[in-house]
Structure formats: structure tokens, C-alpha cells
Amino acid sequence: MTNGTVAMGRPTLEQVAQHAGVSRATVSRVVNGSPTVAEPIRAAVERAISELGYVPNQAARSLVTQRTDSFALILPEWTTRVFSDDQLFPGVIRGVGQEMEAADKQLVLMLAGSAASHDRIERYALARHVDGVLIASMHGADPLPGTLARMGVPVVCGGRPLGRARVPYVDVDNVNGARQAVRHLLDTGRSRIATIAGPQDMVAGIDRLTGYREELRDSDRRSIVAVGDFTRDSGAVAMKQLLQDDPQLDAVFVASDLMANGAIRVLREQGRRVPDDVAVVGFDDIELARYTEPALTTIRQPIDGLGREMARQLLRLAGGETIPDQVVLPTELVVRASA
Amino acid sequence: MTNGTVAMGRPTLEQVAQHAGVSRATVSRVVNGSPTVAEPIRAAVERAISELGYVPNQAARSLVTQRTDSFALILPEWTTRVFSDDQLFPGVIRGVGQEMEAADKQLVLMLAGSAASHDRIERYALARHVDGVLIASMHGADPLPGTLARMGVPVVCGGRPLGRARVPYVDVDNVNGARQAVRHLLDTGRSRIATIAGPQDMVAGIDRLTGYREELRDSDRRSIVAVGDFTRDSGAVAMKQLLQDDPQLDAVFVASDLMANGAIRVLREQGRRVPDDVAVVGFDDIELARYTEPALTTIRQPIDGLGREMARQLLRLAGGETIPDQVVLPTELVVRASA
DNA sequence: CTGAAAGCGCTTACAG
DNA sequence: CTGAAAGCGCTTACAG
Numbered sequence A, B: 001m002t003n004g005t006v007a008m009g010r011p012t013l014e015q016v017a018q019h020a021g022v023s024r025a026t027v028s029r030v031v032n033g034s035p036t037v038a039e040p041i042r043a044a045v046e047r048a049i050s051e052l053g054y055v056p057n058q059a060a061r062s063l064v065t066q067r068t069d070s071f072a073l074i075l076p077e078w079t080t081r082v083f084s085d086d087q088l089f090p091g092v093i094r095g096v097g098q099e100m101e102a103a104d105k106q107l108v109l110m111l112a113g114s115a116a117s118h119d120r121i122e123r124y125a126l127a128r129h130v131d132g133v134l135i136a137s138m139h140g141a142d143p144l145p146g147t148l149a150r151m152g153v154p155v156v157c158g159g160r161p162l163g164r165a166r167v168p169y170v171d172v173d174n175v176n177g178a179r180q181a182v183r184h185l186l187d188t189g190r191s192r193i194a195t196i197a198g199p200q201d202m203v204a205g206i207d208r209l210t211g212y213r214e215e216l217r218d219s220d221r222r223s224i225v226a227v228g229d230f231t232r233d234s235g236a237v238a239m240k241q242l243l244q245d246d247p248q249l250d251a252v253f254v255a256s257d258l259m260a261n262g263a264i265r266v267l268r269e270q271g272r273r274v275p276d277d278v279a280v281v282g283f284d285d286i287e288l289a290r291y292t293e294p295a296l297t298t299i300r301q302p303i304d305g306l307g308r309e310m311a312r313q314l315l316r317l318a319g320g321e322t323i324p325d326q327v328v329l330p331t332e333l334v335v336r337a338s339a
Numbered sequence C, D: 001c002t003g004a005a006a007g008c009g010c011t012t013a014c015a016g
Helices: A013-020 A024-031 A039-052 A058-065 A088-102 A115-126 A144-150 A174-187 A203-218 A232-245 A257-269 A303-318 B013-020 B024-031 B039-052 B058-065 B088-102 B115-126 B144-150 B174-187 B203-218 B232-245 B257-269 B303-318
Strands: A070-075 A106-111 A132-136 A155-158 A169-172 A193-197 A224-227 A251-254 A279-284 A297-300 A326-329 A332-334 B070-075 B106-111 B132-136 B155-158 B169-172 B193-197 B224-227 B251-254 B279-284 B297-300 B326-329 B332-334
Touching (some): A058 B058, A070 A115, A070 A303, A088 A106, A106 A115, A106 B115, A115 B088, A169 A174, A169 A303, A193 A257, A203 A224, A224 A232, B070 B115, B088 B303, B106 B115, B115 B144, B132 B144, B132 B303, B174 B251, B193 B232, B193 B257, B251 B257, B303 B326
Parallel strands (some): A132 A155, A155 A169, A169 A326, A193 A251, A279 A297, B070 B106, B132 B155, B169 B326, B193 B251
Antiparallel strands (some): A106 B106, A297 A332
16 A cells, blocks of 8 residues: 655755755755856765755745746647547647757646636646646637736747737648649649538638638639548548539549548549549648558648747747747648549 | 737735735635635625736745645657557546546646656656656656655556556556457367567566466467567567468467557458458457457457546545555456457 | 845734 | 734845
């Protein structure tokens, strides 16, 4: 059996100071790497620290420094979606993690699937548990970023926030990416170009549909739209609907690679050859895009880069620097076999 | 442009007290829901709180309470593995999250892929950023749980920790689960039973191999072993090797469903019918098991339940209660089509 | 280069 | 039921 009540062993600065025969100020200086400590004293203090197993109390430290050296990445999603085979989240997390590690900051991940956890996270950030917050994958006009920013918590969003809150963000050029995709289809002689859009409560879903519409309008083509939710299955369902709505379609721009994967499966099941009968362009360029049959022509977005840029901006903001209201990263057409 | 330097707006308890014309103690009582505050006073304080937008400073509060009301779940893995299509992690996270939510505690997730991040997390926990720590998916004899426990940080491991550290843990009965699998194969008349074991630096890999060996030894059969790393591809590679080592094998116990999925693919490619020529039993019972072709007979482990139980034990430990050194959850044979 | 002292923003016995 | 006061464990000007 293990007992929760501990032998009250945690040594304090005070005890280290006594043990080493110096003042608390000196121990503090050694702990914080101040260069103004004489070598023999430093050595003595360091010995005391390791003998006692001293670790500074973070609460006491942040109370005076007003820093915690840790940052939160908030994903307002259920685990189910975050841990799907959509490789978007891991990419962003990896990018953020790299930058935080380089800056020697601790990254904490918080998933907020329910309204209750969403609230608790707000309190957590407002209580200054972290020096700043990154919010990605927002749905609708989430008030969280605005609330935190208004209360003085440094916040950077991943993806343009919907709603009126003016919070700095890093995003990918979704509109132009979608236009690139459609332009490629037009350039390769397609005429009836449908789209499987992403969820319309997320900015990536909205903007990619906008780009699709804009490009078609500029060339006087009509839109044929079905909406999915970025999952593979929703892509399959949407593809079936499109084929029913317009059996003549000869191309489809799908707003995510995972949905494109589902769509291609349906096309094959219904006897349409890709790209001969129907050309398919995806969006994301996740690893899967190289392994679909046929390999997927898609719009590459810099997923890790998005995470890295978000972290960089947040670190600057938390450091008191002025940062741009928005950073928009470019996308790139990657031509493979499907279009 | 957004500027990091804030209007220094964060109000303190002191300011709320002045605003409401009461003492700090009274404000503190209201904030903490003490029942001994007269109704009109409480109302006045609450008005002041909301007018000023007051949120208690967590550092100051934990400095005196010695609590933070948040707990960490540490996964010593790279994002790549955590976010693979192995649905084990999300299940554990979901289970832990549910219990923490019920207890109104904040859960923070920390991934420790690198040695540097592993160290930073140790400092994080020792600095009392959290009231306790859950560690799952450990590799080898990770010193982290022992170190934290020794320093008085409440720790509960998911999976029996290797090495000599005596840290309380919650685990699944891997040995017996493997025995159930092998017994089922024996009972259904199989005689040359191979195994694809999990990684031998993880307790789930080790124990499932032990169970396999024990059950075969008890019935005087010899073992035929290949080792994978719990990924689908490693299951495929291992299956090829087994078929080469012993072309006569008529059954294989695979230590994870994902590896089993890879193994079945190889069996089919090599013209072996499942289960007619080779019976396959997996382990985990993730959702995929129902959708493989044929559907997978497997050993169900309570994945969410593991997470929930870990959280429950940790909450009790952090609350000063005495908890058992180990809690071992039972597994269950689920018979489908593959064996 | 080092120490005494103030102070960060809270909570909590202790009086009243 | 409420307030004055001590104290949680640090950091950081300020002297010397």
C-alpha cells in the first residue's frame, strides 16, 4: 500500500541557505544562474542543493516573477477527433512542441471536448497557470480567445478566428489554396467541377469553399457543392450525393485528403476511373496522399510549419514584443496521379 | 499589430476588497464558497468580483494551499506514436479525462519524446505545477516514476513499471489475457501456435509473451516467436518471418490488434485462409477488430477503464488516502471469426 | 560579490 | 459573521 501523506521532505530555499551557510538571496542567485556569485560559494550552494534534493517551488517563484515558463495548446475537440487518423493535429502539436522545446518552455496540451472543460480551461489560463495560450481547431465563433486576450493573457490562434474578436492568428492561405486546386482542374480541361467542402463552422471549411466558388465564378462555371466534416466517411457520403446530383461531373475538389480518400473509394465502387472519368484534388498533403490509389494530387499546407509559427508568435507576444495581427502561410499545388 | 505589454489590468483580492468595502479575508471566503458569509455581504463581493473581472492568482493560492487542482498525464512518446491509428492512447486519455472532469480537476497532457523534454517534465512535476502525475506507456526501466514518487509527488503508473521502483500502478492482466488467447487456440484444435510479441522494452509486450509461453509450456507445445513493436507494419513483417520459420503453423496469437491486422494481410497475400488454414487471435479489442476481414477474435482489455482507474487511484493518493500497490483489471476473450 | 528586507497575492487560524 | 495579522517560498532592488 502506498500512502499519500509524504514525509514532508520538500526542502526550501531557506533550508538550502542554512545548509550551505549563505543567505537565501545567494541561493536564489545560484539557482537562477546569476554570474555574480563567487566560485567557491557557488560550489557550496550547488552541493547543498543536490544533497537536499532541492527543487524551487514554482508557485512561490511565479508569484514574484509573474512567469511560469509554460504554455498551453488548447484543442477544443474530443479525443476522438484529435486522435483520428487525420494527421493534422499531430503535425501542429509537433511543430509547437519543437519551438517550445527550443525556447526551454514546457508545453501542456489541453483537450476541451465538453462545455465544462472549456470553462475550466478558461479559468486555468486566467489564473495564470501558463504564460500564454495557443488555440487551434476552433469551431464557430468560440469566445475563448477573445476572453483570454481581453484579460491580458497572450493568445495566438491557429486559423483565423470567426466572430468579432481581434486576436492574432497564424493561418494557411485556404482561399488561395482552393483556387489553385480549381485552377489546376480547369487548366487540365475539366468543366464540371464539384467540391466536397469541409464543415462550415470551421474557418478551414469555410475558406476553402470560398476559394472554390471564387475561382469558378471567375471562369463562369457553376458550383456543385456537398459538405463533409473532414472525416473519411463523410467524404464518401458526400461523393455519393454529388454523383447523384450531377452524374456528369468530371472533377471534384475535396477540402481534405482524408475526405478525398473516402471519395475516391466511392468513385471506384461506382465504376468511375480516377482521373480518367473524374479528376480528384485534395487538400492538406498528409502522408496518406502519397499512398492512395491513385496517388492524390493535392494542395500542400505546411502543417508542422503552422505549429512552429504559432509558437514563435506566442513566445514573442508573451515576451512583450509586438506581433502582426495575422501571419498567412502559402500553400502549394502538388501534382500526382489523381488529377 | 498586437502588443504583449498589457494594461496591467489584473485586479487582486485587495482591490476587490476595497471595491466592496470589506476585508481581504471576506473576499477570500466568498471566492472559496465559505458558508459563513452574510448574504448581503456575499452579494456585494460578488458584484465587485464581476465588475472588476477578478480571477484568483493561482500561484499565490497554491503557495498557501499547496494545491494546484491540476494533474498531469505523461506519455513518454513522440507525437507520431501517440497519434497513430493505435486507438489505445485516446482511450486511456478519455478515461482519465472523464474522472478528472468529474472531480473538477484540470488535466494536462505532456508528451515526452526526447530526453530533454523528459527532463523538463520531471522539473515541472517536482516544482509542484501539478498535484500528481499519471505515467503511461513506459519504455524500459524509466526512472521518472521512481524519482517523482521519492520526492513526494503522488504518482500512479499505467502498466506495471519495470525496474525496482515501487510505484503504485494500474494494469491489465496481460499474462492471463495471453493465456486465454492460447487456450482458446488449443481448445479449438490448433497445434502449431506461433506468436507475434510486442516490444520487449514494454511491460505489455513482455507479459503477453510470458503468458503465451506459460500456456504452451503447460500443454507441452513449443513456442514460435517473432517480435513486433505494436504497429501494423511490424505485424506484417513478423508474420512473414513466422511463415518462413515454420510454414506448418496453424495459429498465431498476436499481441495487439493492429499487428494482427498487418499479419492477416500477409496471410491472405500468401494464400493462407483465416481461420481455416491459420487461426488468428489479437489483443486489445480496439474498434478495428470488428472491421477486419475476417472480424478478429481477440482479448478485450478495458482501455477507458484503465484510464479511469488510474485517475481514481491518483486522486485518492493525492487526497492523502492509502491506495493499493497495484490494481489489475481482468481481460476477456471475444470470439469472432478469425479463430 | 553578498545579505537584509520588502513584497508578490493569496488563505487561515485566531480574536472578537 | 468579520477583520487583523501571520505566513506560504520565492526574487530583487538596495546597501554595503
